[in-house]
Amino acid sequence: MLKSVMAPKIAKPMQLPHEVEMPEGVPAHDPPARELDVTRARRETPGVEHVAHFNNAGAALMPEPVVEAVISHLRLESEIGGYEAATRAEAAVDGVYAAAGRLLNADTTEIAIVDNATRAWTAAFYSLPLGEGDRILTGASEYVSNYLGFLQVTKRTGAVVEAVPSDPSGQISVDALADMIDDRTKLIAITHVPTNGGLVNPAAAIGRVAGQAGVPYLLDACQSVGQMPIDVKAIGCDMLSATGRKYLRGPRGTGLLYVRRGLAEKLEPAVIDLGSADWVEKDRYEIRPGAKRFELWESYMAGKSGLRVAMDYARSWGLDVSYARIQKLADQIRAGLRDIPGATVHDLGVEQCGIVSFALDGHDPADVTKALSEQAINTSVSTANMTRLDMDSRGLDSLIRASVHYYNSDDEIQRLLQAVNDL
Numbered sequence: 001m002l003k004s005v006m007a008p009k010i011a012k013p014m015q016l017p018h019e020v021e022m023p024e025g026v027p028a029h030d031p032p033a034r035e036l037d038v039t040r041a042r043r044e045t046p047g048v049e050h051v052a053h054f055n056n057a058g059a060a061l062m063p064e065p066v067v068e069a070v071i072s073h074l075r076l077e078s079e080i081g082g083y084e085a086a087t088r089a090e091a092a093v094d095g096v097y098a099a100a101g102r103l104l105n106a107d108t109t110e111i112a113i114v115d116n117a118t119r120a121w122t123a124a125f126y127s128l129p130l131g132e133g134d135r136i137l138t139g140a141s142e143y144v145s146n147y148l149g150f151l152q153v154t155k156r157t158g159a160v161v162e163a164v165p166s167d168p169s170g171q172i173s174v175d176a177l178a179d180m181i182d183d184r185t186k187l188i189a190i191t192h193v194p195t196n197g198g199l200v201n202p203a204a205a206i207g208r209v210a211g212q213a214g215v216p217y218l219l220d221a222c223q224s225v226g227q228m229p230i231d232v233k234a235i236g237c238d239m240l241s242a243t244g245r246k247y248l249r250g251p252r253g254t255g256l257l258y259v260r261r262g263l264a265e266k267l268e269p270a271v272i273d274l275g276s277a278d279w280v281e282k283d284r285y286e287i288r289p290g291a292k293r294f295e296l297w298e299s300y301m302a303g304k305s306g307l308r309v310a311m312d313y314a315r316s317w318g319l320d321v322s323y324a325r326i327q328k329l330a331d332q333i334r335a336g337l338r339d340i341p342g343a344t345v346h347d348l349g350v351e352q353c354g355i356v357s358f359a360l361d362g363h364d365p366a367d368v369t370k371a372l373s374e375q376a377i378n379t380s381v382s383t384a385n386m387t388r389l390d391m392d393s394r395g396l397d398s399l400i401r402a403s404v405h406y407y408n409s410d411d412e413i414q415r416l417l418q419a420v421n422d423l
């Protein structure tokens with residue numbers, strides 16, 4: 001026991017598939033290949049031995065290096081104490097900010113690490129000064145928790161929320177958005193990839209409109225970060241929220257918020273503690289600089305360590321390479337479903353990502369998901385209350401959601417399609 005206290009284990013330097021711009025001390029590898037090494041991806045994903053996992057938009061299967069990072073930090077905490085472990089593993093834990101910066105093309109001071117995407121989104125949203133008559137513009141596929149925030153804040157302040165119409169493809173109409181903006185518009189809040197389907201909203205085109213009008217732009221990138229390349233500068237968003245457990249393949253209970261430098265300093269978080277502010281005199285506090293003002297002091301250190309690895313791991317494949325594979329696999333599923341009598345694909349948009357939504361005539365989506373899970377095939381159900389504006393307007397109650405990741409195999413897709421067909 002004494003021996004393990006003297007020499008506690010900390011995360012081994014991870015072996016990344018292909019490394020670009022590695023953190024200090026880790027040797028550089030070849031640049032990302034143009035074709036993803038699926039065999040390696042599956043070898044590093046223990047879960048593929050047990051399930052055909054098509055619930056990556058719920059929580060993806062973690063790769064081995066992420067699991068290692070989390071467990072080794074928890075072990076260290078159990079051996080030397082939680083605070084002491086944080087000090088000992090400071091580089092591994094604090095490296096999460098730099099990893100997020102590399103992933104999103106942001107500065108470390110523009111990143112807050114929080115416990116999920118909703119914490120990130122609400123931290124930004126509830127800090128915005130909104131008043132009577134101010135307008136919030138959103139899209140038809142906004143996520144339930146964001147919309148609940150709109151409803152609460154508009155009730156409290158007299159601000160209003162309005163949904164920008166979608167274009168014929170189902171994505172947000174950028175022209176309609178531009179037409180709707182006036183000098184009472186105080187926020188554009190859009191979901192990049194909705195919870196209930198393959199739609200990818202035109203985030204960068206929205207960013208150009210928001211930038212020209214000088215309206216703050218909050219992007220819910222919960223389902224897009226880790227799935228596709230995301231560059232906050234190229235998109236032009238002012239704030240962005242994301243979660244660890246979905247396409248990033250990080251641990252549950254982790255999330256992040258990006259707030260553009262210069263904007264963070266103007267925002268006072270709705271909730272502060274000793275992590276977000278300093279108590280400098282009896283009657284006075286000072287908010288911390290940068291995005292860290294949106295964090296609270298206590299946090300999930302093992303999760304941060306795992307999230308750091310997950311972000312570097314995601315980048316190491318080349319996000320354009322992994323996204324191309326995700327899109328190819330999702331298209332394969334859509335094409336296969338179209339050949340199954342009674343199956344209808346419901347994905348919207350011009351660009352479609354790894355989330356496939358469909359219905360099966362005469363079958364309750366919950367029953368389909370259950371029947372698939374009995375065959376070790378994981379899918380999920382999207383119910384109307386998750387994206388009410390969109391689902392109500394399409395007259396949909398619920399859909400089956402099969403969300404692919406780059407580590408899914410052709411065999412797994414055939415198993416899924418066969419199982420749906422057999423139903």
Ligand SMILES: Cc1ncc(COP(=O)(O)O)c(C=O)c1O
Nearest residue numbers: 116117118143194195220222243
């Ligand atoms: C589009 C979208 N935004 C936000 C969230 C919330 O993420 P979290 O559960 O990490 O708070 C989800 C979760 O499914 C989502 O699909």
